[in-house]
Amino acid sequence: MAALLSHLRSGRFAAPIDALHLPAHGRGAGLPVAMRRLLRRRPGSWDLPELPQIGGPLESEGAVAASQRAAAAAVGVSACWYGVNGATGLLQAALLALASPGQAVLMPRNAHRSLIQACALGGLTPLLFDLPFLSDRGHVGALEAAWLERVLAELDRQGQTPAAAVLVHPTYHGYASDPLPLVALLHQRGLPVLVDEAHGAHLQPGVDPALPISSLAAGADLVVHSLHKSAAGLGQTAVLWCQGTQVDPELVQRCLGWLQTTSPSALLLASCDTALHQWQRPRGRRALRRCLDQGRALADRLSDAGVPLLRTPDPLRLIWHTAAAGINGLEADAWLLQRRLIAELPEPGCLTFCLGFARHRGLAGRMLRRWQQLRLALGSSTPLPPFTPPPLPLLGAPEHHLVEAWRGPQRAVPLDDACGAIAAQLICPYPPGIPLVIPGERLDRSRLRWLQEQRQLWPDQITAMVKIVA
Missing domain, CATH: 3.90.100.10 (Orn/Lys/Arg decarboxylase, C-terminal domain)
Structure with missing residues (x-):
């Protein structure tokens, strides 16, 4: 048997006790009912080409085009496109639609490498601005309006004139601020705004007032959601939203044609459709609210029991602050993997778990026991020293x-x-x-x-x- 297939069929990966990592559907438990029914059909029956009745993301007719139009109308934007090679391909196409060869683009230092690659593909210059640094954990913090104003002042001082701007909201860990003043500051300068909101598809209006608002609600021109990171989509599914008058949808479509496959997976396109439809239905929104409440309750119980946690605005991210207990998060991850607790993101100072959209009965008790065992095995009475911020200029190229x-x-x-x-x-x-x-x-x-x-x-x-x- 091939090595990959052997791993996928092994008990270790097929049925871990607690798999708190992406995709956010939780090993299928959080998938929409319609997608689970489709996957139970005869294997391969859903692996179809771009038949006329189905079409594809860049076709004007067919079921996919109709689904994209319905999704855009439900969200209140002018257009959207499904992606089957993750947020990466959609981010790259979106950036290429915003700037021409020889122009510069303002973007934060925590921009995904796919955007740097897009700059190379399009002959663009990235103007990279630094971000707040949280030394106790080694994380980049959320961008606030006052910080962005400093960046824009430095932009003027250097005489730089970008053609567009990129924001990241929220971060991988769930840090976020209000994107409304950020988008407004950039729009005041005539800059179209692309937001990498890969980890924010669940920031749905009307679900939970404590959540940050989506960049779509803040007026961003182009927004990319990763549907396997922050909605109940299969791996590689994503959506690009377009609104306003600063960006030409036809130009976006042409740029998508450069980077999107001409043979998109019908299964992944169906997953885009069902994942987005889930948030539009009352039942799906109630389920999302339950997941958010479950995440807050879990964090409260662990915190009350003495587990050092780092809170972010996203209740679906649970961050163990291992550095506070003198434990390297990478070593903690290796220790926990052997005991069938799988985190999403190990780092030297932290261990981040993605709770996703599956129910986790009894998880608080199991995590508390694992933390207590981990502390006995690897812990120290002395916290790890603060992390050093990178020596970067506020704005550089x-x-x-x-x-x-x-x-x-x-x-x-x-x-x-x-x-x-x-x-x-x-x-x-x-x-x-x-x-x-x-x-x-x-x-x-x-x-x-x-x-x-x-x-x-x-x-x-x-x-x-x-x-x-x-």
């Missing part, structure tokens, strides 16, 4: 052309020997896709010292060598 640095002659050197050189690679530890260094950036002494420090924290993610422009 690559000194070398992004594509030339990435594709041109390069050589690998030890980090200690790279001072003054131009990076020719992305350095991207977990969380997946958040680059610490992008091609074209100059590696100065302070950045290299910081990378060496990060290498001690992430030994499997940051190597001792770095590729530089030859």
Whole structure:
């Protein structure tokens, strides 16, 4: 039997006790009823091409086009497109629709690497702005309006004129602020706004007033939702929403044609349809509200029992602050995996669990026992030291052309020997896709010292060598 199929069929992956990771449907338990019925049909019967009756995301007729029109109308936007290669392909196409070759795009340092790749594909210059850093846990915090005003003032000081802007809302961990003033500040400058809201499809209006609002409600021009990260979609499903007058939907459609497959999976397209429809039905919204209440109740019980937690506005993210107990989150993850508790995101200072949309009966008791056992096995009376923020300017751009640095002659050197050189690679530890260094950036002494420090924290993610422009 092939190795992958063997793993998928093994008991370890097929039936873990607590699989608190993405996709958010919780190993199928949270999938919409219609999708579960479809998957019970004869295997392969749903693996269909773009038949005329079905069509595809870029076709004007067929069931997919009708579903996209209905979804856009239900949300109150002008258009939407389903994606079957995750949020990645939709983010890239959206960015290419916002700026032309030779132009610059303002984006935060926690932008996904797919957007850096889109800049390379489109001949764009990323103007990267720094973000607040939470030293006790090593996380990037939420962007606030006052911080963005500082960034825009620095933009003026440097004489930079971007063609568009990108925001991330919420972050992987669930940190979020009100996107309304952020979008307004950017629109005041005439900048169309793309929001990577991959982790925010469940920020539905009218469900829970304590949740942050969606970027769609804040007026963002283009918004991407990952339906397997924050809705009950299968892996690789996503949707791109378009509204307002600053972006031409026909141009978006053309850019999607560059990057989307001409053979989309009918199964994944059906999953896009059912995942979005679930939030539009009263029954689905009630189920979402129950999941949010369940997440808050779980966090309250664990916190009351002494488990150090980090709260974010998203109740579906449960973050153990392992650093507070002197435990490296990567070591905690390896220990818990052997005991069949699977987290989504291990980091040196934390362990993040994604509760998703399945019910978790008895989870609080099981997690409390595991925490107590973990603390006895690996804990310390001394918390881990604070994490060092990256030595980054408030606003910066690559000194070398992004594509030339990435594709041109390069050589690998030890980090200690790279001072003054131009990076020719992305350095991207977990969380997946958040680059610490992008091609074209100059590696100065302070950045290299910081990378060496990060290498001690992430030994499997940051190597001792770095590729530089030859």
